[in-house]
Amino acid sequence: MDLADGLLDHPYDVYRRLRDTAPVHRTAGPDGSPAWLVTRYDDVREALADPRLSLDKRHAAPGSYRGLALPPALDANLLNMDPPDHTRLRRLVGRAFTPRRAEQLRMPIRRTADRLLDALGPHGTADLIASYAAPLPITVICDLLGVPDEHRRDFREWTDALVAPDPARPQAAKEAVVAMLGFLTRLLADKRTEPADDLLCDLIAVRDTDGDRLSEDELMSLAFLILFAGYENTVQLIGNAVLALLDHPEQLAALRADPSRIPFAVEEFARYDGPALLAIRRFPTEDVTIGGVTVPAGDTVLLSLSAADRDPARFPDPDRLDLGRDASGHLALGHGIHYCLGAPLARAETEIALAALLERFPELALADGDLRWRRSLRARGLLALPVTYSEKTPEILRAGDELRPWRRSPPGRTVAQEGRPCRFRRSSRASSGAWRARNCWSGRRQPHARVTRSTPSGADCPWSRSRRSTSSRAATARPPCSTSSRGGTNSSSTTSCSPRTGTPDAAAAPDSWTRSGMWRT
Secondary structure (H helix, E strand, O other), X not given: OEOHHHHOOOHHHHHHHHHHHOOEEEEEOOOOOEEEEEOOHHHHHHHHOOOOEEOOHHHOOOXXXXXXXXXXXXXXXXXXXXXXXXXXXXXXXXXXXXHHHHHHOHXXXXXXXXXXXXXXXXXXXXXXXXXXXXXXHHHHHHHHHOOOHHHXXXXXXXXXXXXXXXXXXXXXXXXXXXXXXXXXXXXXXXXXHOOOOOHHHHHHHHHHHOXXXXXXXXXXXXXXXXXXXXXXXXXXXHHHHHHHHHHOXXXXXXXXXXXXXXXXXXXXXXXXOOOOOEOOOEEEOOOEEEOOEEXXXXXXXXXXXXXXXXXXXXXXXXXOOOOOOXXXXXXXXXXXXXXXXXXXXXXXXXXXXXXXXXXXXXXXXXXXXXXXXXXXXXXXXXXXXXXXXXOOOOOEEEOOOOEEEEOOEEEEEXXXXXXXXXXXXEOOOHHHOOEEEEOOOOOOOOOOOEOOOOOOOOOOOOOOOOOOOOOOOOOOOOOOEEOOOOOOOOOOOOOEEOOXXXXXOHHHOOOEEXXXXXXXX
């Protein structure tokens, strides 16, 4: 079979038929060269960890599919190596992508996500791939490597030309490789002239002080691979996750109700519609048996990660998105010694991207129009994800809304309005009873929302006690106080409050308390 037949448009339907028919199929690679395709979970997982299946192109038989063609200066990377060279290079860069390092980057990632969402405005229509899912991981990995801002857009265009080449421009991929090689050559020269505190300068120091540990081609290839693979998978993972949520509103509602489930949900998103259809091609160093089929040495083996993660023998009802599922063990990011180096960073970025997006835009939906997927077997992702979005702006505090004391703020109150808390703190005008509102969900100070409260002369109400008050605090009976609330409609009302606690009397409460001013939640 030809891999391009239906796989780009309906991959999971094709993989289902292939799994049901046989575990291994003779097929043609993206360039028409012969290859073997493996689709069942147990076979794929075992093959990913089989040391007899090499990534080194020197083991490929003549005429076999070899994957992306790159010049030697970019080809000496981890995706084309076996131990011990693979072990040596992975150890050099592994410390920059550990789970601990990913945790340290969470705050910078969140700041970047908030900045990108700020640029979208409070409501409108946008392409979430171009405006959010792509620039977020690009910014993170370029900051990690020390790539100047002015070159980041160019790099995105170059990788697009490699991952999903345009049939109308057959020379675009070669032009992108030449441009990338020239850019990285200049970047390394600049880093040697003006060293900085970044991963690329650390690798240059290793190369210049101990050439036996890292050759110049390996240095260049590592820089290329980290930039290329360091964000490409994350772009697809974020975009596919958002689309899955918008296609399954009941799952979206459940995740909004319990955001603490987002880390577990990311694993299900990766299983359900992962960032890559296929793992990197492999070449048997000897005849091997996969799923009862003998594959000769040197033939190309393609392992379908997406087909394996939809195998009902491993994941019951696999075509259903279930954020309550235990999706551990999925193969979307690989398995074995070639497991994705940047997996902890990709997970952190996706978790933060989803949390920030769902928090900022309670009203999020697909915009009109057909979705278009990238025409690539290397990456499973959208060309664009048009959405409509809007921030929610609560304006009314209704009688009966729950009021709770706020930690370390005795005179304060929190108002639970549709699951989104806000905090009322004493302002500098404490004696007037004015309060300042703060959005406690996001931690950002917002425009004022004043609720004025007047106290009858002589009353000692804890909601409006002056700092200059010298009245006794003995537990004596106090007269009730009245609360006046003025909103944007110039309406006012009064209600009584408990003399001891200052909490509203529900029986005497008005239909609503109105805020003058609004803020985002």
